[in-house]
Amino acid sequence: MKKRPIGILQSPLAPFVALLLNLLLAFGLYIVARIEFLFENYNYFCAVLSPARLWRLFYGGYMFDRSAITYTNALYIVMMLFPLWLKETRLYHQLCKWVFVVVNSATLIINLSDSVYFPYTLRRTTTSVFSEFKNENNLGDVFWGELLEHWYLVLLAAGLIFLMWKLYVTPQTKASQYVSAKQRIAYGGLQLLLLAAITPLGVGACRGGLGSGIRPITISNANEYVERPTECALVLNTPFALIRTIGKSVFVVPEYFKTQEEAEKVFSPIHQFTFPFGSEKKNVVVLIVESFGREYIGALNEDLEGGHYKGYTPNVDKLIAQSATYRYSYCNGRKSIDGMPSVLCGIPMFIEPFVLSPQSMNTYTGMAGILDKEGYHTAFFHGANRGSMGFLAFAKKTGFKEYYGREDYASDPRFGGDADFDGHWGIWDEPFLQYYCAKMSEMKQPFMTAVFTVSSHTPYVIPDKYKKVYPEEGLIMHKCIRYTDMAIGKFFASARKQPWFKNTIFVLTSDHTNLSDHAQYQTDIGGFCSPIIIYDPSGEIEPGMRDGIAQQIDILPTVLSILGYDKPFLSFGCDLMTTPMEETYAVNYLNGIYQYVKYGYVLQFDGKQTKAIYALDDLLMKHNLKGKAKQQAQMEREVKAIIQQYMYRMVNDRLMPQPKEKILSVLSQNLRR
Known part of the structure; x- marks a missing residue:
């Protein structure tokens, strides 16, 4: 063959x-x-x-x-x-x-x-x-x-x-x-x-x-x-x-400084204020608005599109005219679960979301837990199902005594029940914010509450009755931003009629940013641009745009400063009321890079060395000034201290002030405003 x-x-x-x-x-x-x-x-x-x-x-x-x-x-x-x-x-x-x-x-x-x-x-x-x-x-x-x-x-x-x-x-x-x-x-x-x-x-x-x-x-x-x-x-x-992230240890303590005491001399997250502020305890209301990036807000973008940009938030624009805002304001993460600890606890996201790490079992508290001990009534509101995003567990962990979700709204005969469910995430923002206002009016003052909205979220739908009012335009989510802005406007209209309104500090921010159609908001730092809006109806906090840097983790120390809280607490941010604007800063983490904003620059540090440094007014981040900016060495030293403090405290369960711990000094009361 x-x-x-x-x-x-x-x-x-x-x-x-x-x-x-x-x-x-x-x-x-x-x-x-x-x-x-x-x-x-x-x-x-x-x-x-x-x-x-x-x-x-x-x-x-x-x-x-x-x-x-x-x-x-x-x-x-x-x-x-x-x-x-x-x-x-x-x-x-x-x-x-x-x-x-x-x-x-x-x-x-x-x-x-x-x-x-x-x-x-x-x-x-x-x-x-x-x-x-x-x-x-x-x-x-x-x-x-x-x-x-x-x-x-x-x-x-x-x-x-x-x-x-x-x-x-x-x-x-x-x-x-x-x-x-x-x-x-x-x-x-x-x-x-x-x-x-x-x-x-x-x-x-x-x-x-x-x-x-x-x-x-x-x-x-x-x-x-x-x-x-x-x-x-x-x-x-x-x-x-x-x-590569299955079962990996998230936090490792670096050795930038020989001792923690040496790092603490450069940066300490422990604060204590030594001045009283008013005899009457003010209420605190924190609005965390889903995906409400700074890009969408006309009043915070007066120079955008050659000064012709109007934005999608006429109601928030009116609020900003009566509020303290900041020229450069940032979120500390890119997810909803990053926003919660940043806004309410002063803890930023480094490497992975804090609440998903083993260190989330550490002993720590937040604004609600601190103010609960001062006699405040505390409550958290989220229009989604109980347990959604783990917010119920986080709210309890950080000291909120009450929690109101979709089920609670549905059981209240004054409102529309499950007919107001958006079919995806939770109760539409307009009715839920009215419910939020009504529930606060039933609370004994002083109270501290926070609400997390849901409507400006994928799949980006709005109630049928508003589809002709807010048609498709620009990005798919812009109609949702307009709807949520309307809901915020109606919330403040209702709140102004309440007896507690003038004795309340309002803080409005977003959990994170979202889709973008402007190049300056698509850069490494532009993707973290969130509003920080502080509104005091009593007028004690002067409204206006401050030429400084603000971030979500500043909210906790700033609110406690306004209230005159005089006990030690932890936050990786600073008090925006007493800190000179040239000393304010922001820090966030993106794909292995720590971004540190201060002194008019954005430093990008990979944990070992500086990769780049850009001027803040270089909006498209085109010109790397590594080795040319005189503040680079100081910024490196400061961000190293922040990282080492963060990692050390995470690994060693030191997210609460220790009895003999050195307290961060603060400026005197005459620097307040």
């Missing part, structure tokens, strides 16, 4: 060759997903679209892709090279094909989905997302809503999965009766040798290299390939970000 030539896919090397070709196919899927990520979020990356810079970003992406591909395809690799001839059957290789296609379809879908989620977080999704949304029961309808809106991604995923199935390479098998025992043994030895040879390469791919001094790469290593922290999301892929 004439022998036919044996092709490469019929030889003993066939499984190995097929494996390599199929892994190249997986790399192709990751590249296509990265290109889609770039185009889906073009406005955030348009500054990088030079060939040389894109090449570096995509090369960095290759480093993380090979790690993710090796992690996720480890079972497939072993299956293909398993050193037994018995596996060389059509059925077995069909099973291998299914494993490959299912695994890589899942990673493809994860990458494509995260391109849609990125504008809300400015980073790749990590495992914290599972804890963040574990209490939600409405994710199904949100998912389907996003699916319909981004139908083109569904088609792209389906097309790529079909191509993967068609292009998958299957090694050809020989009937066992034509293979001798000697050939089987030789085959097994070759497969074992190939598996042994590829194993260290796989380990190196997962770790990011084979050198003895190389530590396993983490998401922070993406900063090696970028010029802006936001670009890290383009370098990374979501499967890698998920894998």
Whole structure:
């Protein structure tokens, strides 16, 4: 019988060759997903679209892709090279094909989905997302809503999965009766040798290299390939970000200073005021408005669009005219669960959301817990279901004695009940803020309350009766901002009629920012621009724009200063009433980079060294002044002290003032206003 030539896919090397070709196919899927990520979020990356810079970003992406591909395809690799001839059957290789296609379809879908989620977080999704949304029961309808809106991604995923199935390479098998025992043994030895040879390469791919001094790469290593922290999301892929954050210790204490006492001389989060402020205790009302970024507010953007920008918040604009506001104001995180501890406890988000870390079990309190001990009635309001976002647990942990959610609203006969449910997250803002006002009027003064709104949130819908009043315009969420602004205006109209109104301090901020259509709000620091609005109807706090920096973690010390609270407490922010505006600051964390705003600059520090420094008036962050700004060394020293204090106190459960702890000195009362 004439022998036919044996092709490469019929030889003993066939499984190995097929494996390599199929892994190249997986790399192709990751590249296509990265290109889609770039185009889906073009406005955030348009500054990088030079060939040389894109090449570096995509090369960095290759480093993380090979790690993710090796992690996720480890079972497939072993299956293909398993050193037994018995596996060389059509059925077995069909099973291998299914494993490959299912695994890589899942990673493809994860990458494509995260391109849609990125504008809300400015980073790749990590495992914290599972804890963040574990209490939600409405994710199904949100998912389907996003699916319909981004139908083109569904088609792209389906097309790529079909191509993967068609292009998958299957090694050809020989009937066992034509293979001798000697050939089987030789085959097994070759497969074992190939598996042994590829194993260290796989380990190196997962770790990011084979050198003895190389530590396993983490998401922070993406900063090696970028010029802006936001670009890290383009370098990374979501499967890698998920894998590398499973069960990881979040907080590690650095050793920038030899002792904590030395760090404390530069920065201390412990405050104590020594002056009284008024004999009558003022009420405190904190409005945390969902996604209410500074960009949407006309009164805070008078220079935008050549001075012609009107914004979407006429009611808040009127409030600002009577309030203290700040030229540069920021949130301390990019998620709702970051906003809560920042606004109410003075604790910013570093690395991962504080409330999702093990350190959330530390002993700490917040504005409600502090004022509860001073005789305040405390209550937290959230229009969503009880337990949504973990806010009920957080409210109790930080000292709120009462909690009112969707169920409580529905049981109040004065209001519309579940007819006012938006069908997605909770009660529409307009009726829920009226409920909030009514409940406060039933409370004994003094009271401290906080409300978290829900309507200006994906899937960005408003009540039917307002769809002609607030039509689609600009970004998909602008109509929701207009609706929520109207609800805020009606809330203050009702509050002004209440006997407690003039004896109340109102603070309005957002939990985080959201979608943007202006370049200056799409930069690394622009993505953290939130309003800080302090309104005192009594007029004791002078209204006007202060030429300084403010952040969410300033709210706690500022309110306690206004109230004349004279006991020690912790906050990583400062009191905006007594601190000179040139000394105020802001700090936040983005993709492995700490951003420190002070002295007219934004310093970007990766934990070891300064990566960049920009002038605050360089709104598009185009000119890196690293090594040229005289304040750089001082800013580095200060941000190191903040980081070390934060990590030390997290790891050692020191989020409450200690009996003998040195108290941060404050300025005298005559510097108040």
